[in-house]
Amino acid sequence: APGRDLAGSNSNSLANLGWNKGMHRKSNLHTDYKGKHYEQCGYDTKGKQKPSHSVSVRRPFPLSHGTTTLGFIFQGGVIAAADTRASAGGLVACPAVHKITPIHSHLVVTSSGSGADCMLWERILTREIRLYQLRHKRRLSIRGTAKLLSLMLHPFKGTDVCVALTLCGWDKLIYVCSDGARLQGDIFSVGSGSPYAYGVLDRSLSWSLHKEEAILLAREAVFRATHRDAYSGNNVDLFHVTAEGWRQRQREDLKEEYYRDMEKRGIFNRNITVWSL
Template sequence: MALEFVCGMNRMSFMRRFDDLQTEWQLQQLREATSNFENPYTLMAPPFEKPAENLPKILAHCGIEMNFDHGTTTLGFKYQGGVILCADSRATSGQYIGSQTMKKIVELNDYMLGTLAGGAADCVYWDRVLAKECRLHQLRYRKRMTVDTAARIICNISTEYKGMGLVMGMMLAGFDDEGGKLIYVDSEGMRTHGHVFSVGSGSPYALGVLDTGYRYDLTDQEAYDLARRAIYHATSKDAYSGGIVRLYHINDLGWKNISNTDCSELHDAYYCGEERGPRRDSEGGMKAGQQKPCFSGWTKRKLPEDVQAKLATV
């Protein structure tokens, strides 16, 4: 047998075993399936065209249930003190809660963070790849990767895998030579700079609070309160959001984890129900010095005089 191997006779068709062809096919499939171990940007594509459209048809034909429901609430905004990122921690699988402690804000380096929204596996994998690229960039060029470069990498990946079932909506926030930045990137290849973003199934509720209370000249404590308040109200209305509210602050010194607060604790501070509301006097008004917990200084805004005049006329 050793002489056959040295002479190459074992590769001749009449010298091969009947199961060698099957073994070679299995090894080839294994090499293709694990190609991302050598090249993290190369993943094995599904064995059929247009996976996002055809996979449900295949599952229906086979009688297999596979629920792709997604749910989360993440938000970010820029203000005079830097960039704020806040997110819940609930991971759902269809109608079931898979985890209450998932970390949806990922530390890419000391000055940049990324958020997860969409398919957990997709977001976690590509965030790890991006974190590796950030570290390699810093070792090669002896300077940090900019937020724009990181967003471009994710945008190129999303474009390459567009239409293959990738579900991902990420925010990249960081601080570089140009100051604080907040960029939204999704699985459709869209890349957008902005001051206020919210991603996930609970984002409409969070944006409602942000639209009411956001302004650029917020103090640090007002920004922390606004972010926690927005995530709390989203978790109270959206069944797919909940768990722990994680709050991060990014400035020229790097990122800092401000708090990790359970939603039940925020409920006591922000809930506006009558049964939990402030006590009233005999005439039905609120007692002096008391107000509903859902109100704070940043929501009290006076309407412009011309608007007040129009309202008075009506």
């Protein structure tokens, strides 16, 4: 309306819309950087970096994941086994990942947790073990390796880093978690399918198992877990670690184990072709 002053009642409306009296757009860049954006980038409101090793970024939705890995000791060495399914919530992200990684000739590591975190820390561990060997002209022991990994992971306790590694040497089995926990034992199973795998292992595992019996037991434990756990499945990888080094078995499709189990029960026969109209 004529006669109304911009410096009067309309000035408040302009200010609320982000304009000044000269009809120039106000800039909130400085305010944003001192506030929200500083915090998201790991800085406080004064522009100083926060004393944190990892910047946590809120995910737009919860991303659950699962797996089945196991390892146990018997009179013939150590058996390590795992499925090959990588899951992201209800999605099968990859059906053929490698969850057992050789670190050196006498040590393999089973991994569970976030796929990216596990791959990163396995590479870091491999590098540190190699550097130790070059400096000291000898290989770091399994206990020393577990202690080193635990010390490296401990500063990330309370962050979103999710790593659970089982170190399988030829005579030792040590579990290391991303909060720095370090446990030694004769049998470990980690992941969403571990309760089912433990049920099979606790029933049949003994020190006096022969090599083929131990391999069959590990394969059956992974199969039973993947049969009940939706986050595990596809194939089974299996390593046998002895004083001579590790040896990998050929990857096997778990559906073959399923068919063998059904035939054993007399429920299914693959040699019979069923025709349907």
